[in-house]
Amino acid sequence: MPVYEFRCLECGKLFEKRFASMHEKVELQCPECQSRSLERVISRVNFLTRPGKGEQKPKLTTKSCSPGSNCMTLDIPGPEE
Template sequence: MPIYEYKCLKCQEYFELLVMSQDEELELRCPKCNSEEFERVISTTNYAIGSGSGAGQKASVKTRECSTGSCTTYDIPGLSR
């Protein structure tokens, strides 16, 4: 059962709805202003990598000079190398 995210073109409100079929999507209205003018937007995702040992920690990015110019290192909590 997909949950889609929409943006109302009239009041700019973002909202999520569970849509069972395409026919149901045609009947949708903005819950704030009741407009039928909206667009489906790409939702952001949230995921975890590893065993959860990094829960609550943020990833960090470090850039430094190296022999090939600049190098970037990504440190992702919960991901072991």
């Protein structure tokens, strides 16, 4: 189960988000100020890797909803079978 760490660009709050599924799409929001201006902190990615397949890096895509409302959707596919 991957866990990603994010930082709020508004208040600097660091928080972790655990994804129940590697294919889950999650709308992220700062727990402190409810801002959706977030950046992912790469340094502490806990991602299950399988022995013998080398390092697997999760992909991260972000989408913006509409101008004026910062809304971020993460699409994180799991390792390829």
